Amino acid sequence: MKNYKLIPQITLWVLLLLGIIVTVMFYVGGSAGALEVAGDFLDIPRFTDLFLTWNYILVIGAILITLVFVCIGLVKLFKVNPKRAIAILCIFVTFIYIIPQICYLLASPEKVEIIGYEGTDNVGFMARMSEAVIYWVYFMVTATVGTLIWGIIHTKRLK
Numbered sequence: 001m002k003n004y005k006l007i008p009q010i011t012l013w014v015l016l017l018l019g020i021i022v023t024v025m026f027y028v029g030g031s032a033g034a035l036e037v038a039g040d041f042l043d044i045p046r047f048t049d050l051f052l053t054w055n056y057i058l059v060i061g062a063i064l065i066t067l068v069f070v071c072i073g074l075v076k077l078f079k080v081n082p083k084r085a086i087a088i089l090c091i092f093v094t095f096i097y098i099i100p101q102i103c104y105l106l107a108s109p110e111k112v113e114i115i116g117y118e119g120t121d122n123v124g125f126m127a128r129m130s131e132a133v134i135y136w137v138y139f140m141v142t143a144t145v146g147t148l149i150w151g152i153i154h155t156k157r158l159k
Contacts, residue, residue: 019054026051037116095143100136107131 025047032048034041045051070092077085108131111123121127 015058019058022047022051022054035116042116095140099139100132103135103139104128104132106135 026045029047031043032046033044035044074085074089107128109124109128112127114122
């Protein structure tokens, strides 16, 4: 039983070490060439794909783990307090479905000027989705800061 308690700690340290290694490789790994932009040459880091892939893995893993624990918590809460579980489920649906829809409606499908990019993924649906994700991140950061402030005020009021 004692060894099972070490698994989360070992996982944390391995992920941290991998993150540090990938980040150092990205920043110190050298250049894969240069890109000319407005007369200036910008270096292209050699391990950009590895760095982006690692970040995608971490973000997707965090989202999946969060969803699993929310679902498990909701199932347990439905057994104990169904009214509270429905309220939390409504908040969850709002954050997962309604807020992204609002962000998508706020986003613009107009062309986004990206220095050095000549493709077609910066106009139309992809431009709108990118902008919607940025708006959603702004909302989530604001909600997180607001929740932290409310939590501090609420905790001090209870004492």
